[in-house]
Amino acid sequence: MSVDDDEVLVAEILPGLEINHQYVRTVEGYNDELAAQIRRCGRSGGRRLGYEVRTFVSDPEERQDGRRAVERSSPSPPTRTRRGYASALSCSLPRRWGGS
Secondary structure, eight states: OOHHHHHHHHHHHHHIIIIISEEEEEEETTOHHHHHHHHHHHHHHHHHHTOOOEEEEOOGGGSTTOEEEEEEEOSSOOHHHHHHHHHHHHHHHHHHTTOO
């Protein structure tokens, strides 16, 4: 895998990490190289966003389709997202229920 391939994959992973705080992809069970690339690029993408990310890789023998799922996720949403969500709720809830 080249650096360009990694950059393309990082660009694919970043929106998932930023919006959903996870990126999940299934790959053929024998494709260890692609699973390692997803893990590597997920770590790189997480660092760019300031996240600590975790990796989970399923055992292909335990899946009926023989594939392996590779998941990159942040342990919890970043503080700035939680703060923004709480702020949005505090602004919208009172109006919906007749508050100030």
